[in-house]
Each structure stands twice: as C-alpha cells, then as structure tokens.
Amino acid sequence: MNSDTKPTHEELTQGKVPGAKTGIEVRKTICSICNPHSHCGIDAYVKEGVIVKVEGTKENPHSEGTLCSKGNATRQYVYHKDRIRTPLIRKGERGSGQFIPISWKEALDLIASRLLKVREESGPESIVFYVGFPKWMRPFVKRLAHNFGSPNFCTESSVCQKARYLANGLTYGPLGAPDIERSKCLLAWSGNPFYSNTAIVREILDARERGLKIIDVGPLITPLTAHADVHLRIRPGTSGALALSMANVIIEEGLYDRDFVENYTLGFEEYRAYVRQFPPKLAEDITGIAADKIVEAARLFATTKPACMLNSPNATTHHTNGLQNHRAIIALIGLTGNYDVEGGNPLVKPGYLNVANGLVTRDSEFEQSRGWDAMPPRVGQDLYPAWCKIVAEGQSVHIPHQINSGKPYPIRAMLAFGLNHRMWPGQDFMAASLQKLDFLVDVDIFMTDTARLADLVLPACTSVERSELKFYAEQYVIWTQPAIRPQWESRPDTDIIFDLAKRMVPEDSLMQKGYEACIDWMLEPTKLTVEQLKKYPAGYAVPGVKMPPFRKYEKNGFGTPSKKMEFTSTILAEVGQDALPVYTEPGLSPRSTPEAAKKFPLILTTGARLPMFVHSRTFRLGWTRSLRPDPMADMNPRDARDRCIAQEDWVSLSTPRGSLRVRANLTEMVSPGVVNMYHDDPEASVNLLIEPDYLDPISGYPGFKSLLCEVKRIDGAPP
C-alpha cells in the first residue's frame, strides 16, 4: 500500500492489508492446534491487539505458507467462548462443573500446599504429573515431578507413539525415520500422512515423481493409496501375520541381507523357523490379502534398494496384539539391510522435543534429573516391566486402574496439563476414577468435560499468545514471540510451571533461574541462545549442521542388551514374554471370539484421522465442525445394504460394552466387514464402547483399532 495516499478501493474492500493506514501489523507465530510434526508458521494480522486474519508463513521451510482447515480456523480457536478466563476453584459437588474465580496467587499457593501435604502423608509417588497431547511444556513438567520426588510423569504418549518406541527399542535400540527423499521404495505400513502429517506429503509426492515405489499397508483406502503401486488391504490387527509371511518369502527366496543377518543380529535361526509357519496362503486366510499380492510386495520391498519404512505412530500398536505385531513389521528393515543406511531408515539422535534434525540438545539430561533407582516404581511398572526398561515415563493407561486398586500404592492427586479423559478406553471408568482423587488440578485452554471434573482449573493460553522453542526437521529453529497478549487472565503453561517450581522445588537452582535460562541450558551444545533467536521472529536456518554418518552399528553395535539387532528380544525373554515377534489374534475378532462375532459380526477400527479434527480440540470450532456436523461411522455400502441402511441414516453402533447413536457414512474407503469411527466426538465418543482392560499385555496399549461391533438402523430416528 502507498502510505502517502488514502487506501485504494481494493485495499478498503480487502480490509486486511498491513500498514499505517489500516493499523494492521503482521506478526510471526506458529499454529499448534495439531501435532508437533507440523506446527505450521502463521502470519497473524493484528490490529489493536486482535488477530483479524491468519495466513501461512511463506518463509517457513516446513509449512511453506500452507495452513490446513484447522489452522485457518485459528481465530475461532483463540477467541472461542469456551476459553477458561480466570483460575477457578470448585464450588459445588465434585463433577458439578460449578466454580468460582480465584486469583493466580491463591491458586498456585493452594496447589503447592495441597501437593506438599499429600507428599508428606503418602509419599511423592502418590502424585501424578500428567501432560496430554500438548508437548511443548513436557521437559519442565517432568523435571518438576522428578525433583518433587515423584516418578510419575505420565503423558498421552502412553497411547500414542511410545509402544512403537518400545518395539523399536526392544529390537534395535532406536530406529530412525524413513529417508524418503533418497529412497527407491517406501513401505508405508499403516498411516495416512495426507490427513495426519501433511508436512511429509510433499516429500512423498516429490519422491514419487522421481520414481519412488510405494507399498501401502492398511485396512482403509486413503489418499496415499491413490499413489501406491501395491495396496495390501489388511484386516485390522493382523499386521504381524502379514509381516511374518513377507519375511517367509524374503528368506525362502534368498532375498535377505546375509551379511547384516550373520554379523549383526540375534536369534535369526529361531526367527527363520518361526516364519516358516506363515506361508502366504495361510497369511491370506488371516489377513484377507491375496497370497500373490503378499509375495509381490515382499519381493518389491526386498529387491528395490534402498527401501525405507514409514509407520503410523500407533495404528499397528493400537491392538491387543500390537507390540509383537510391530516388532514383526520392523524386523523387515534389518532383514533387508535397510537399517541406518542412506535412503533406508537412518538413525539421527533426536534433539529438542524429539525432533531429529542433527542438532543435539540436552533435554533428556534436563528432564531426567534423577535416576529411576532413586525413586519408587512408576505407575504400571509391575504389569509392564518391559515398558519401564525402555520408556522413560509411567504407563498412563494404568492410572485409573491404580486409583481404584490402590496397589502397589495409592494415587491421591494429579496435576494435569491438558487432561482429556475421553482418551482412555472406557472413558467413563477414567472419569469415575478421577472423582476418587483427593485433589485434581487441570490446566487447559478450554473448559472441557474433563476440566469440569477438577477441583482447580487454570487457564492456559494458545501458541499465538506465548513464546516457545520450536525445532523443525529442516534445521530451522524458532523462538516464537506472542502475536497478541494472553487473552483474559490466561498464562503460558511454562509461567505456571515455573511459579510452582518456586514453591515446590526451591532447591532446584536451574529451575529457579526461569524458563529462558532452562532453554539456554538445553541448547548449550548447539551454541544457540534464546537471546540470539529472538532476532529472528520468523525462524533461523541453522547453518553447517552436520548429520551423523550411516551404519553406526558397525562401530557401536545396537542399543539392545546383546548389542545386536534382536529377532529374539532379550528383555522380553527376561520379563517372561515371547522373545520372538509372535502372532496372536486380536482379543476380539471373528477368529478369536467366533461366539461374540455372531452378535457383533463387523470389525470396528477407531481413530483413523480426519483432516478437520484433532482429537477433542476442533469439534467446538464452527468451521471445522461444519465439515462433519454429526458423529459418523464409516461403513461399506454392501454392509449397509444388508442392514437396510442409507447414507446419513441414524444408526446404533454397538459393541459388547455399549451403544452409540451416530450417522452412517457409506463409503468404499472401508472394506466390507469393517466399520471405522473417529474418536473423541463429544456427542458420541467411541471410547465408551471399549473396555478399560482391553489392552496389549506387553505395552498396556488399548485395542482401539481392532474389536467387534454391529450397526443397526434406528427406526423412526429423526432425519
């Protein structure tokens, strides 16, 4: 705009042009409505302290100026009427949702005094420090918990990517992400980045144009399937059988990497003998995939070098047999010699908040400031010992069970950041368990159904109202700066945590120095500082980052007890589980429970991502909810026809645990015999239909993605 003249007609009608005349300033920030893989750059157009429009930041190399439907609804998120405005203390009965405002000082003093009292009476372990899907405040909460003496830092990752991490850890030590850019073949085993991880879609499509072969394994047809050479449309929960059968083909046909197997692995002969039990014909019966397709995929993956594997954080582990399934899947990487090689799955040590971009930080040292041996056992440690050997957190799924049993010790209080009880299988059981605590604090942006169960509720602000350190895989780093001031009396979570640290861990001298000092401490090996990063509000492209070499195992071995890649897991054997990646049927399936399948003949898979929703977060936004206004279950038209169900009919979706009223969405995207339902819909939350103890025995993971159900038309239901 020309600042000497009046705004032009075009400028006035657009109305959102930055400059002196309009009073609009563009401030750089990030969106954190969805997962930390993304966090797209936002240009916030701010007028008089109010965001009037958002656009994607073009210079952000990760998001390249794009925002999805959720990010575009940022104004609806930030200015939503459900935002918590002040600290609130419960006035009425537990769970009545009646609160009165109190001051920040009163609230923080009360938390500290109540938690110190519980610690004195029942020990620090009786207090759980919990963080839900938000990740950015985790290092500080974990350090606060441990220095307070509690081993119970627990997170949403107990149902997200930690079982995959556990399977990787048991088999390889760590396993790296796929190097799609330099690969010739991508085995995308579960996962649909077009909806769930948009930032890697460009990488996949660019590589595809260069000739990348794609094998897509999953029960649904997704946008990724359209780009695949082979689609293995698998029955949910049977990935282990498919992987073992592919290994059978690869070994029988001599397509495996002999040098790698002979020199760097443990238990190959036992594994070879075991996979002989899974010829493609048998795997066809189990998985529903034609035997010749299994052979085709196995040959393609084993003979196209280098090949890499992409896995969903959890679609293979959200099954009662998930941990071993996932071990069987990832064994294919080592078997074919694609571990830690260019174009395969190279290993890069993760830096800040687990972003593996070659920049090494000190966050594990920061957060794990006390050894496990110096603390009592964690939640779930007796039941999930393998978990506790690999994963540096408690197993959150076990929290409600331990609240009820009081064994091996009582859990009495919880300090939670972003707690959503609908995340748990049998969410009503979790809600009822929370009501048994002596003291529950929930810090959230919105007054959620879970916050209503708390004794004290604190208002957190959103990413556009705070500062945080953001690492991107592209060696791009941002110290974000607030685009607007925190709304109402909300505050950044870190302000709350550091104020509590003053009251609860005064002896922790580093935390007493505050948030920025702690970030500087973690960043120290990178030579970056917060002060320096403040000069680059849109982000800083760190020059000269050296990536580690390939095949580090040749020198260092693997991070397993035997220092080898373990086809037979030493740790699993030690804890009394099968050392081999054995295949068992899902707990509820047409094969394992044929009696139950008579009444519930369809397979239910839940939580496949939709582009407009992120868990519980965006149902309340008008724009995103309008894209799917009612709760819907996806089913194949053939199954619908058999049940006289038409598109958008109201139906009951039932499992042995209960029923929900939802609308039917008829689509060929799901196979006949399968029903798919998104989770967390406040009007029909599918986790009400899943038993709280429907769990994988090794990881404690819920069987979210394979159980049994039936769908029936609700006669006389309103249209």
Ligand SMILES: Nc1nc2c(c(=O)[nH]1)N[C@H]1C(S)=C(S)[C@@H](COP(=O)(O)OP(=O)(O)OC[C@H]3O[C@@H](n4cnc5c(=O)[nH]c(N)nc54)[C@H](O)[C@@H]3O)O[C@H]1N2
């Ligand atoms: N059936 C079924 N259930 C599932 C899944 C499935 O596939 N199927 N998926 C599972 C997976 S992978 C995950 S990750 C979990 C989801 O994990 P949840 O923790 O349930 O995820 P959200 O609902 O996104 O976030 C929890 C809360 O955090 C709040 N929040 C957001 N940002 C902030 C912030 O900066 N500070 C604070 N204090 N609070 C904030 C949100 O408002 C919300 O209330 O669900 C799991 N549940």
Ligand SMILES: Nc1nc2c(c(=O)[nH]1)N[C@H]1C(S)=C(S)[C@@H](COP(=O)(O)OP(=O)(O)OC[C@H]3O[C@@H](n4cnc5c(=O)[nH]c(N)nc54)[C@H](O)[C@@H]3O)O[C@H]1N2
């Ligand atoms: N828009 C949006 N994006 C998100 C989220 C969100 O809620 N919304 N959540 C974020 C979080 S917390 C997570 S954990 C990730 C999840 O990321 P992804 O897991 O990549 O997400 P999905 O799109 O659910 O892809 C999972 C796919 O696995 C398939 N699948 C299910 N069961 C099986 C099985 O037994 N075997 C095989 N081979 N495949 C199976 C499903 O049908 C689905 O197509 O997404 C993140 N991104």
Ligand code: SF4
């Ligand atoms: S919600 Fe959308 S815009 Fe926001 S970070 Fe995720 S992908 Fe990007």
Ligand SMILES: [Mo]
């Ligand atoms: Mo997740």
